[in-house]
Every structure is written in C-alpha cells, then in structure tokens.
Amino acid sequence: PYFDGNNYSHWKAKMTIFIQSLDYNLWDLIVDGPNLPTVILENGDLVSKPRNLYDDNDRKKVQINAKAKHIIICAINSNDFNRISSCVSAKEMWDRLEVTYEGTNQVKEAKISMLVHEYEMFTMNENEDIKSMFSRFTNIINALQALDKTYSNSEMVRKILRKFKKFLPNKKKFGGNPNKRIHQxxxxxxxxxxxxxxxxxxxxxxxxxxxxxxx
Structure with a gap:
C-alpha cells in the first residue's frame, strides 16, 4: 500500500495487515522495537555495537530491522521519507508517522473521544438510504480502529440493528376484548x-x- 499523504488511517490499517501477512515477526519488531545490538563502554555508556563486532545473532537482529524499514520506506511519499529517513529503527519510523498524522497521545485521545461520541449518537439521517447509512457507520468504526479503539462485533450489530427499527413492520393492534370467547x-x-x-x-x-x- 502506498501512502500519498492523504487518509493516513486508511493506509495504516492496510499497511498493518500487509506487514503482518509478510512476516508477523516484522510487525512485532515495529510495535515492540528491534532490540538492536549494543555494547557498554568503560565509562558505563550504552552505545550501538560496531559492525565488526557483530555475531550471527546480531546480524539477524539488524537484518530484520532493515527489512522492516525497507517496507515502510517503499510505501511512503518523498515528504514523509524526509521525515523518517534519519530514524534508526523501523519502530521509530512508524511512531513518527503516527505522531505526524495522529498527533500526540493527548491529541489521539481527543480524536477518540470525538469519534466515540459520533458512534454513540449515530442515527440515520432523514431521506438517507441504508447503504449510505452503513457507509457512514463503517467510516466511524474504521477511524476508531485506526486509533486502537475497537468494539466487538455483537456491539456493532446491536447498534446498527437499532437503526433499522423504522423499517420493521409495526405489530397490528386488534380491537375488541382478547379474552372474549368466540364461539364456533x-x-x-x-x-x-x-x-x-x-x-x-x-x-x-x-x-x-x-x-x-x-x-
């Protein structure tokens, strides 16, 4: 999936599935970090391990991080490449894109609150057909999922079914006393x-x- 700078939440959802389908270890690395090789100097500082000191395990760590970085870089436009090209790890790249397009945690929480309000108050507009209503509902759900806020399928089904009540036929009310005996x-x-x-x-x-x- 290619990101042209628009509709980040849509690209993020597609990119997540794409990376997971290639290798779930890559996705774990992007979420949790690569744990790149390091060494402790005599003064106690922790620094990146020189390449000439890599063992086979170190090279595997560096290789999988480079692979994840390659996937992200090939899926973004030149402006975003300039934003993240200095990042050492794939996790740093992913996190920087998130902050750029979703904002900080405070901004993210504000967006979630706004979308949750839209979800809770969701209703069918006047003269709106079912297809349009369902499309609006899906857009809200997808936007929430992109911000890591999810609802169970049963919750969403109950929510949408309540909006279909107006299409269900009303129960007929029969006059007369229901207890009155009708003789054959x-x-x-x-x-x-x-x-x-x-x-x-x-x-x-x-x-x-x-x-x-x-x-």
Missing amino acids: KGEASKLEEIICFECNKPGHYKSVCPRLNKK
Missing part, C-alpha cells in the same frame, strides 16, 4: 338447548342466571 359454529344451537333450573329459560346455566344476580 354449532355452539349457539347447543346453548339454546340448555335450560336454566332457576328461571326455566333457555340459553344459560343456573350459575350465571340473571335472576340470581338480582337477589
């Missing part, structure tokens, strides 16, 4: 055959006779 055909004639022992009239039992209610 033939039941009316059966009721007519019933004779009340209280009033001797057809159509009901003694227990529900209107005459008893009047007493």
